[in-house]
Amino acid sequence: MLAIYETCGPKKWDKDMFCKCCEKPAPPDPSSDCCYNTWQWELIRTTREYNLVTKELQYVQKHLDIITARTTRLKTWFDELTSANELARKVCHQLEVIEAQVVNICINTEFTVKAIRILFCMVREFYVEVDCLQTKYDCLNNCLKCLNPSSISATQGIGKALADYATALAALIATRDNLLKLVMAALAMAEQLHWEICDNCGFKRLLIDWSETLHCGVTCGPIEGECRDEDEPDWEKDCLFPILQFPLCNTHYYKMIDNLYHKDKKKMDELTVSRQRLTKRQLSLQAGMQSLQKALSEVGQTARC
16 A cells, blocks of 8 residues: 555545455544454454353363362272272181181081090099999908908008008099089080081071172172163162172172263363363463454554554
């Protein structure tokens, strides 16, 4: 345009010619700058878009905060369920070790009961023989009393030996009651220990019940697919849901928590990408607004005057 003025000289003001550079129609006032008005319209449009992007970014951020908090809770709860399942597996392993030890204990207690019964029979047989000796002594002593020989004295010889024998025999018989009580008590305790540990209703039964409760022989299956609607719990019927069963890794609740976590994790990743895109767009619009505002301030009527 300056080249036209230089080569052709002054010309009449051609408003249509200068308005071709403007995106918006020129204002009625001929003294106005059409490009200035274009920048004003562009600033209004950019500001409007910036406000929309800011509101959308606020919405995405709020949604992302909620999803992040819920994903964190689901991950924490899923990790706790996994830890509980692993602890149950360890308990099952310890139960197997205890069960193996119980088998050895039952074998030992069974032999102990048999040994004490044999000992009881031996002690009883011993005192039966002692009773026989007492009977023979009584018979011999009665015969001597009946014969009443003058050559036998109670303080010397055969008479003294018989008296010492009678004293020792009486002392031996006196130990019978206490010894038999001890043997019978040992037998009773050994049998009670054997019954309480090895009986089908004793400690062995307790190990079996815990193994069945924890389902120690069941392995964890794969977590595949998503939860279907028909697999969701009936809240009206299952008032105490969830009622967890072992192994936890095979329960519907465990798989549902895993599915919910991965769904929220996927949604969180999508919202994170949206936030980054909107943030980038917001910064770009903000830079454009600042550039337009600076340009308008430079070419404004006040600045030019």
